[in-house]
Amino acid sequence: MSITIIYTIATLSVIGTSAAVILYFVAQKFKVYEDPRIDQVEQSLPGANCGGCGFAGCRAFADTCVKAENLAGLNCPVGGNETMGKVADILGLVAEKKDPRTAFIRCNGTCDHRPKTSQFDGASTCAIAASVYGGETDCQWGCLGYGDCFDVCEFDAIELRAHLGVPLIIDDKCVACGKCVDACPKNLIELRKRNPKDRKVVVACRNKDKGAVARKACDVACIGCGKCEKECKFDAITIENNLAFIDSDKCKLCRKCVSVCPTNSIIELNFPPRKIVTEEKEECTTEK
Template sequence: MNTAIMIIVVLVGVGAFFGIVLALADKRFAMEVNPLIHEVEDILPKGQCGACGFAGCAKYAEAVVEDESVPPDLCVPGKAAVAAKVAELTGKKAGASEPKYAQLKCRGTKTAAAMAACYEGVPDCAAAKLIQGGPKGCKYGCIGFGNCVRACPFGALSMGEDGLPVVNKAICTGCGKCVATCPQALLTLQTFTAPVQVGCSSHDKGPVAKKLCQHACIGCGLCMRSCTQGAITIDRFVAVVDPSKCRDCPEPVCLAKCPTKAIQALVRPEEGGCAIMKVS
């Protein structure tokens, strides 16, 4: 009994000794943190998305305060409002930024896309892709298990009843987390300038693409030839819209010319739409 008590007393004494030593060392070698770092961190969105190029909001706050070369407008989710506040706090100048949102380049819904097989594995897009490119006939299309939805730190994506992710552009910050997550590389960051978007990424030839999806781009070139701005080109059987040229076109002729409705009109947040494209 006495031995047990002695052991406990010794352990408590050793623990107390090292506790005091660590406390004194912490006080002796403590580094003062610039309070401005905490002020900057407090106004950041806390999405920890890494779009700024740093490992989280705290690291960006530290860098923008202590490093003169780090600009105050790197917080993509915060957009112009946060950039202006960071610039004011750090005494730096924020550059002009154009808001972006995530765009899904696929319209292969449950009813539009042909299925090649039934998948009964882990509900994960990357896992499903490992098995013959996924269950859909079109190997370029959205697999539909919502990896992008789970990756979004701001809750801007949700899975629609048609089997495709829906982007709420009023919430989407353009951080790019979903873009990096999609194993099909179907999500891109798009500005609000272009009035039309291409909802297809298939590089199959026209007859094959049309057989696999009702809304597939068949590379016919009607949109390209009808575009008065020269904003549309055909790249490996799929149309590509250059947003820098696709401007000031109140009634895009390409919308009427597209035989599969692969090209759709942009729905802006102020128009009350959350879906990426108007479905005709």
């Protein structure tokens, strides 16, 4: 009995030791040299592997940074300037300063504003619905509400709001990786400059139809009247194809355009309330 135990232990030890020796030599033989700084850079990255930088994960980004001669064009949107500063320190380079950004869905066509005129009955993804037709409402530019953006977001920064028909981006969680921007077949999502307290003044509409058509489809559609463009003192607003656009890099958040917009398609967010408190949106169920 005890002999068996001894034999067992002995054989296993021999096998183990020889395997270790073989592995050691194999590892030596096939060793690949890697710049140790890649590991250091990777350590300083957020490690979300979101691909927001345009590379296949954090390691690929770290690899590119180490090999790059300067950091121009390389930016980790999740970590922002702080992380890029650390990366720059490790590599002895200078990082570009970039304004932090946040994503915004430029559509406010919730079901109370945009009446439903047809019923989509295919696989519930925005991409498939968009390939079939303009959407359940008469606005072919607006949000479809099936949440392709929600599906790709790895930071839980999007709330689906199926009952309203338009998702909401939660600024606190959004890291501006840009995945939702690519996922939206209607091209509604824009990465805008992040202002203090996440304040923003945005044209929440992408409708390029003529005013009357747009207005008929949705009562908060931009009709391209141009009032906001005239009102803006900072040249932040441009009108193209019956649609106003506020450049978030130029906007000074004066909010004058908000009050002149006849259709309330320009919205202000996260400002202290003005005289009237915005009323709670009525819930209306849309079938997902």
